[in-house]
Amino acid sequence: MTPLLDVAGLTVSLPDGTRLVHRLDLALRAGERVALVGESGSGKSVAARAVMRLDDGLRLGGSVRLAGRELLGLTERQMQGVRGGGISMVMQDPLTALNPVLPVGVQVAEPLRIRGVPKRAARREAIEMLDRLGVPRAAERADAYPHEFSGGMRQRVVLAAALIAQPSVLIADEPTTALDVRVQEQVLSLIEEFSRDLRLAVLLITHDLGIVAGFADRVAVMYAGRLVEVGDVDAFYAGPRHPYGRALLASVPRVDRDPGRRLDVIGGVPATPKALPSGCAFHPRCHRAEAVCAERVPELKGQVACHLVTS
Numbered sequence: 001m002t003p004l005l006d007v008a009g010l011t012v013s014l015p016d017g018t019r020l021v022h023r024l025d026l027a028l029r030a031g032e033r034v035a036l037v038g039e040s041g042s043g044k045s046v047a048a049r050a051v052m053r054l055d056d057g058l059r060l061g062g063s064v065r066l067a068g069r070e071l072l073g074l075t076e077r078q079m080q081g082v083r084g085g086g087i088s089m090v091m092q093d094p095l096t097a098l099n100p101v102l103p104v105g106v107q108v109a110e111p112l113r114i115r116g117v118p119k120r121a122a123r124r125e126a127i128e129m130l131d132r133l134g135v136p137r138a139a140e141r142a143d144a145y146p147h148e149f150s151g152g153m154r155q156r157v158v159l160a161a162a163l164i165a166q167p168s169v170l171i172a173d174e175p176t177t178a179l180d181v182r183v184q185e186q187v188l189s190l191i192e193e194f195s196r197d198l199r200l201a202v203l204l205i206t207h208d209l210g211i212v213a214g215f216a217d218r219v220a221v222m223y224a225g226r227l228v229e230v231g232d233v234d235a236f237y238a239g240p241r242h243p244y245g246r247a248l249l250a251s252v253p254r255v256d257r258d259p260g261r262r263l264d265v266i267g268g269v270p271a272t273p274k275a276l277p278s279g280c281a282f283h284p285r286c287h288r289a290e291a292v293c294a295e296r297v298p299e300l301k302g303q304v305a306c307h308l309v310t311s
């Protein structure tokens with residue numbers, strides 16, 4: 001079956017040629033939920049923003065197709081039609097995503113207004129969407145301002161704005177990081193509900209493996225700008241194939257293990273795409289497919305990538 005979102009060989013570089021994301025391949029089917037995990041700086045957000053074409057200064061290569069339509073060649077005007085309607089994105093901090101001086105109902109309705117829906121009809125739909133996402137007294141609350149909402153309610157408002165124009169793909173970049181655990185679960189289960197009911201494909205970006213198991217169908221692991229592993233969620237939790245995936249999983253607290261046991265720590269300095277240790281396999285001059293050869297590059301001992309391959 002043709003994927004709904006098909007990212008193939010996506011490369012994102014700084015103007016000086018430094019690669020932040022290197023040949024990323026990832027496909028999402030309608031209704032599928034994929035978690036993109038990896039530690040801070042591994043390139044998850046850069047990749048997601050590239051799919052949405054949000055970073056002007058970065059150079060993009062490869063291909064991003066939505067329902068067969070190539071997005072990388074589209075003009076900014078054409079992309080504005082895709083954003084919100086085809087692919088929507090929800091970010092970590094709902095406050096920065098919302099305009100503090102506009103009532104939330106107006107902001108939720110905006111994607112419909114951009115698409116020519118008359119004001120009253122757009123407001124009606126915005127209230128319905130807020131209600132569906134569990135905002136109490138939605139008709140009344142639509143006239144309130146973002147600061148009058150709690151963090152969890154604000155994230156529901158952001159979600160309502162992201163979903164109102166019925167996108168087929170939702171990219172959620174750490175959507176629950178700023179929320180407490182109970183609200184985190186509520187927001188994730190709302191996203192899951194939409195995914196199931198409306199066949200919404202979801203790419204959930206997170207560094208929290210604790211929330212992935214109950215949510216995703218597949219897990220994709222990024223490390224230093226590369227996708228190092230993609231697999232079914234059950235297979236991933238049963239035994240990640242890549243050393244970095246294994247290290248990531250070992251550092252997650254689990255109730256079924258000795259609660260007194262100290263968590264594994266991923267040692268060394270994380271290799272970010274911008275600051276790759278020289279001699280690392282991710283370095284352009286190295287031809288090794290595996291992460292890093294610590295034996296061949298002894299000065300790399302102590303770097304996280306070496307630990308992984310030699311452990």
Ligand SMILES: Nc1ncnc2c1ncn2[C@@H]1O[C@H](COP(=O)(O)OP(=O)(O)OP(=O)(O)O)[C@@H](O)[C@H]1O
Nearest residue numbers: 020039040041042043044045046047207272273274
């Ligand atoms: N516009 C930019 N210009 C230069 N470097 C950038 C830019 N955006 C991101 N980077 C760098 O690219 C790398 C990847 O960043 P990115 O935000 O994608 O990481 P991430 O995996 O999403 O991390 P986090 O979980 O902390 O959000 C980092 O080293 C970051 O400093």
